[in-house]
Amino acid sequence: MREGLRATLAVSAGFWCALGEMLRSCAARLRMLGALRKDEHWPARNLGPALRWFSSEKDFCLPNPSWSEDLRHLFHQFMKKCEDGSWTYISEKEMLDLQKKASELSFQNVKPMKKKQFPSTLTRNFQEGLGFEYAMFYNKDERRIVCLFQGGPLLQGFPGLLHGGAIVTMVDYSISILSTKTIGFTMTAYINITYKRPIPIGSVVVINGQVDKIEERKVFLSSSVHSADEKTLYSEATSLFVQLNLEKSET
Numbered sequence: 001m002r003e004g005l006r007a008t009l010a011v012s013a014g015f016w017c018a019l020g021e022m023l024r025s026c027a028a029r030l031r032m033l034g035a036l037r038k039d040e041h042w043p044a045r046n047l048g049p050a051l052r053w054f055s056s057e058k059d060f061c062l063p064n065p066s067w068s069e070d071l072r073h074l075f076h077q078f079m080k081k082c083e084d085g086s087w088t089y090i091s092e093k094e095m096l097d098l099q100k101k102a103s104e105l106s107f108q109n110v111k112p113m114k115k116k117q118f119p120s121t122l123t124r125n126f127q128e129g130l131g132f133e134y135a136m137f138y139n140k141d142e143r144r145i146v147c148l149f150q151g152g153p154l155l156q157g158f159p160g161l162l163h164g165g166a167i168v169t170m171v172d173y174s175i176s177i178l179s180t181k182t183i184g185f186t187m188t189a190y191i192n193i194t195y196k197r198p199i200p201i202g203s204v205v206v207i208n209g210q211v212d213k214i215e216e217r218k219v220f221l222s223s224s225v226h227s228a229d230e231k232t233l234y235s236e237a238t239s240l241f242v243q244l245n246l247e248k249s250e251t
């Protein structure tokens, strides 16, 4: 009898503990949402207009008011490098054209997307200054890409620091454009990134990507992420991109 009572008490204590934990977690979430809603930058109330579609005409790679002095300075430096033709600026239109072409591909049983079915790429789905602010430059002869990147507050991981997933997203996106421009449409087979120093939110970093080797459909690339003054090495990555085998996948 006593054993039964003890077991019942243990079960009910466990139940109340679990319920308490659940309520505390709900309260914390509500507090967080409340705090975010008070933040004037929080876009949740305004998600509709925040979505950018394939058809967007605006060049989001050009400077906007959220860009820091460092980002503007580097952007103008690279625009100068474009004057002799060694480097070319990759406009939003060029990226969207690539994306549109990619959306028309039929491979690995994925049906081509209908026009306007999906919003723009992940890196462009944030309001100005809150997510990924970047501009890219391509050097065809050297098979290199440079991405000037300023990560906003919605990309936070540890307080005040960029999330590693956001960093690798920007690296992956930059070198995916490089490999696609080098041999045609490719997909990431692997990317191996080492995070050496944390990146503060809002700071400007320079992503350098280069093609190391091409073996038939395989493109091996390496990349680094440095501070704007090149003094700090934040991350390094090696990766393999594989050219899409469209013939194989269409069968």
Ligand SMILES: CCCCCCCCCCCCCCCC(=O)SCCNC(=O)CCNC(=O)[C@H](O)C(C)(C)COP(=O)(O)OP(=O)(O)OC[C@H]1O[C@@H](n2cnc3c(N)ncnc32)[C@H](O)[C@@H]1OP(=O)(O)O
Pocket (backbone or CB within 6 Å): 095, 098, 099, 102, 108, 121, 172, 173, 176, 177, 180, 185, 186, 187, 188, 189, 190, 216, 217, 218, 240, 242, 243, 244, 245
């Ligand atoms: C569509 C792109 C648009 C880009 C335009 C840009 C702008 C606009 C869109 C923006 C887009 C951003 C995009 C970001 C980049 C992603 O985020 S891509 C998404 C993440 N990646 C994926 O989901 C890929 C999933 N994996 C796959 O689909 C397939 O495994 C792959 C990678 C396409 C390769 O498959 P496959 O064509 O059947 O090739 P397969 O015969 O298996 O392998 C070919 C060779 O590669 C080797 N290989 C394959 N995988 C591996 C591996 N993991 N490790 C080592 N070797 C490997 C094989 O051993 C083989 O070597 P060889 O025997 O020839 O020497």
